[in-house]
Amino acid sequence: MFSDDQLNEIIVEAENVPSRVVPEKTPVNSSFSMVSSISDIDMTDSQSFGNPDDKKSKQLLRFSTSLNESFLQTLHRSPGSVGIDTSHENIQGGQKLIASLIPMTSRDRIKAIRSQPRTMEEKRNLKKMVDKEKSKQSHRILEFNCCAQCLNSVSQAYRRSKNSLSELLSYISLWQKTFKVIGGKFGTSVLSYFNFLRWLLKFNIFSFIVTFSFIIIPQFTVPEKNTLQFTGLEFFTGAGYFQDTVMYYGFYTNSTVQHGSSGAPYNMQLAYIFTTGACLIVCFFSLLFSMARYFRNNFINPHIYSRGITKLIFCWDFTVTHERAVKLKQKNLSTEIRENLSEIRQENVKLTLNQQLIHVSAHLAAWVVSTGVAIACCVAVYYLAENNSEFLKNHQNPGAVLLLPFLVSCINLATPRLYSLFRLVERYETPRREVYVLLIRNIFLKISIIGILCYYWLNIVAQAGEECWETLIGQEIYRLLLMDFVFSLADSLLGEFLRRLIGMQFPTSLGLQEFDIARNVLELIYAQTLVWIGTFFCPLLPFIQMITLFIMFYVKNISLMMNFQPPSKAWRASQMMTFFIFLLFFPSFTGVLCTLAITIWRLKPSADCGPFRGLPFFIHSIYSWIDTLSKRPGYLWVVWIYQNLIGSVHFFFILTLIVLIITYLYWQITEGRKIMIRLLHEQIINEGKDKMFLIEKLAKLQDMEKRANTSSFTVERRDVEQTSPLHVREHNAAHDLRFRRSVQEENPKV
Amino acid sequence: MGSHGGLFYRYQDLAPQLVPLDYTSCPDVKVPYELIGSMPELKDNPFRQRIAQVFSDDGDGHMTLDNFLDMFSVMSEMAPRDLKAYYAFKIYDFNDDGYICAWDLEQTVTKLTRGELSAEEVSLVCEKVLGEADGDHDGRLSLEDFQNMILRAPDFLSTFHIRI
Secondary structure, eight states: OOTTTSOOHHHHHHHHGGGTSOOSHHHHHHHHHHHHHHHHHHHHTTSSSSOOSOHHHHHHHHHHHHHHHHHHHHHTTOSSSOHHHHHHHHHHHHHHHHHHHTTSOHHHHHHHHHTSOSOHHHHHHHHHHHHHHHHHHHTTOHHHHHHHHHHHHHHHHHHHHHHHHHHHHHHHOTTHHHHHHHHHHHOHHHHHHHHHHHHHHHHHHHHHHHHIIIIIHHHHHSOOOOOSOOOTTHHHHOOGGGGGSTTSGGGOOOSEEOOTTTSOOEEHHHHHHHHHHHHHHHHHHHHHHHHHHHHHHHOOOTTSOSOOSHHHHHOOOTTOOOHHHHHHHHHHHHHHHHHHHHHHHHTTOOOOHHHHHHHHHHHHHHHHHHHHHHHHHHHHHHHHHHTHHHHHHHOOOGGGGGHHHHHHHHHHHHHHHHHHHGGGTOOOSSHHHHHHHHHHHHHHHHHHHHHHHHHHIIIIITTTTOTTHHHHHHHHHHHHHHHHHHHHHHIIIIIHHHHHHHHHHSTTTTOSEEOOHHHHHHHHHHHHHHHHHHTTTOTTHHHHHHHHHHHHHHHHHHHHHHHEEOOSSOOOHHHHHHHHHHHIIIIIIHHHHHHHHHHHHHOOOOSSSSTTTTOSSTTHHHHHHHHHHHHSGGGHHHHHHIIIIISOHHHHHHHHHHHHHHHHHHHHHHHHHHHHHHHHHHHHHHHHHHHHHHHHHHHHHHHHHHHHHHHOSHHHHHHHHHHHHHHHHHHHHHHTTTOHHHHHHHHHHO | OTTOOHHHHHHHHHSTTTSOSOOTTOOOOOBOHHHHTTSTTTTTOTTHHHHHHHHSSSSSSOBOHHHHHHHHHHTSTTSOHHHHHHHHHHHHOTTOSSSBOHHHHHHHHHHHHTTOSOHHHHHHHHHHHHHHHOSSOSSSBOHHHHHHHHHTOTTHHHHSOOOO
16 A cells, blocks of 8 residues: 555666666666566566465575575675585575476566575576576476567566556646655654544545546536525635535436437446445455554564563664764663663563553553543434524534534544643553553544434434434535544644743753654544535535645645654564554445444435435335346346345355355464474574584584594594594584584484 | 666776776686775665675685675565575674574664664563564574565565665
8 A cells, every 4th residue: 555656766766777777788688677577577566565375486585595595695605614515505506596486477487586685696597597597497488478479578568568557647646745854854653643544535535536427427427506605714614605506415406418319428426336345345355465464564473572672683774864863862772772672671660560451451440431521422413413503503504513513523623632732641561552541432432423413414404304314414524524624734733832832941851742642633534524425415525625734734744844853762663554444444434334334324315415315225216227137128137136145145244154254264374384393493583492402512622632632643543534434424414503414413322 | 876887887986996897717806895884785784794794715814896786686685585584584694503592683783773772671672572573482593584584574575675
């Protein structure tokens, strides 16, 4: 998801380079085609991050590790007379590698060569050798070759076109340079928030394009007169003039649009429901695949704890490039290392029963209070929403409709900060657990507020018998989103600047603030949930959200550069992103699906407005469509699919059963693999112990030999001669401890 | 993307009088380490010298065009995890003996913390690292130990990355 936006400029430019780096004829073709097909492969493989599941590349990696060993020997110029042995090993390993590369398809071969840890020149030579060997072997099978060549050239042309398309996309790719600056100053963790924002922006752009082409443009061709007055207040309330525009559901016609007698008929009802459905389905699959990919890349082996110090040392962020940021990062790293060391020292301190009780009661109290606060907020929102209609009748001011969104935004602003205060009372074992608990509380608050509002809308507003209740809901959602946007802007532009000024005045403890990634990402998720719910009632909402996100990006960027310092703690960006996408999917998207499902199946559309006017339920548009199709002989297969697959219980029952069986099998495989990992880990430790044992034995034998040599002459010479072949072999083993084969051969002899 | 001129132009910009625009004669040109180390992407990196040494032909930090391309190809976003782990291992192996021993770790920690930690803290850290990551208990990290450790650090792929 994040990597396929950014084209790998290096690989593409590596393709551009050979057009200048033009030695002779034949190497040109091989290097150009290899490098360009490497770049082609990179384009097609941009989805798969490393290729760990590819069996062939796994085999090759095994070969490559044996080559690694010989490589390490030759490259690192290890002392000792192992030159001949390793070059022999090298040649053998190289031949094995070439032999394994020949039967592969050219695509797999290039992938395998690319993952070899060699310089470009060596890779070119390797490919040359493999091509030579292959041409030697296959010049007999001419006809087959011809066919394969055709397919090869077709696939190559396809890859080239994909390559140029993605190169074009990279030029259009938004904000590439800004990302580089943000990453350079603040690191990968803060960058992940902006990446998430850009990803959500893409969702909205797609939704907007789809709704614009299929719903809004057809509606523009059959406009109705708009008799209302336009005042400036409509931008805030969404009511008034906007009520009779394409913005809301109520404006859309329910007729079949047809221009002239020969034009194709365009059924607005079906278009409306199918467009909304298509947007949601595409979002669903996109979320699912992103979540799966993130989960696969970031799944950590559970039996190894992750609090260790090793990750701090070896995962230095190479993307940070500004001098001040690097110095700050080094200082923060030292602080973290010191904390880690003291944690390890304190780990052995056991808490007394009293202290444990205090901790548990503090946690319990915090949870009770946070849940209570969330429920209180929900009750307040519901009460205000219920009494809103009388309140509006009493107060004629058109701005009074903004009271409810104002209250909701205030709750969203104040309560997360209240939750952060609980940190003073509660003590957590790891900072990560603290972050997760905070996130869960905030999510619970936001989702329950949206939930209570949906309940109110679907149960009260929709069934109150008002005219055009869908438009009313659309307006409510628009106002909520707008108020949320205004509050975020105010928070960024005013709040963060004020915080910086305060921090500068009292330089003692406050200092500059750090970017709270979790809170900002939750705000994005909240807004996106509202947009997904609202698209059915207000088709222009993705467009509004697009503009909102665009402005938010620049505002947050400027505020970040001016008011914030880089984060002091190492933030596990990739795990967090997995969690956020999971959050986006589960409470948020499934909630949206439930709401829309209830709307479409259970609610009665309003009688006078919108594309579904007059129908008993929204879903009846589909039923009547199926009815009309069943009268036409050419479309009976659609009716069959509808009746037997979508509408039948047996099909879903069998499908569920199959999915459960497959899940169970995969779960068992995972358990088996965990056991195997544990056993292999133990085997590694045992081999290490064997190695130590053999080294000690060797040392003892060498000692004995030395003493034997110095003490006597001819009598022990025979003994020495007897032991010397053994000794020479063991000597080689001592030099080449990495070649366990030879060591294991010595085992029975020693 | 103002300075977007391709990797070759970036290389050529480092030493315009040394690197010819026309590579048809396959010139044997090496840009000295001082110029490589002054690139904006590398100049503040604590490991820039090791990076240049690992990717250069003779281990001295002077890089040909091939070395330059290699370096940015491995440090790009698309390089597979095993390739990155291999080169990261070579970078952290300061004495080039094929293992990360305690001395290598001390050098790494010193470069990372810029002298903020005391000597005994540094040695304590090295002990802890060896205790956590050394799988076969031989007192030093082999490539397999390193790769195994990298598997448990999913952030590695995004942090071992230079944007160009």
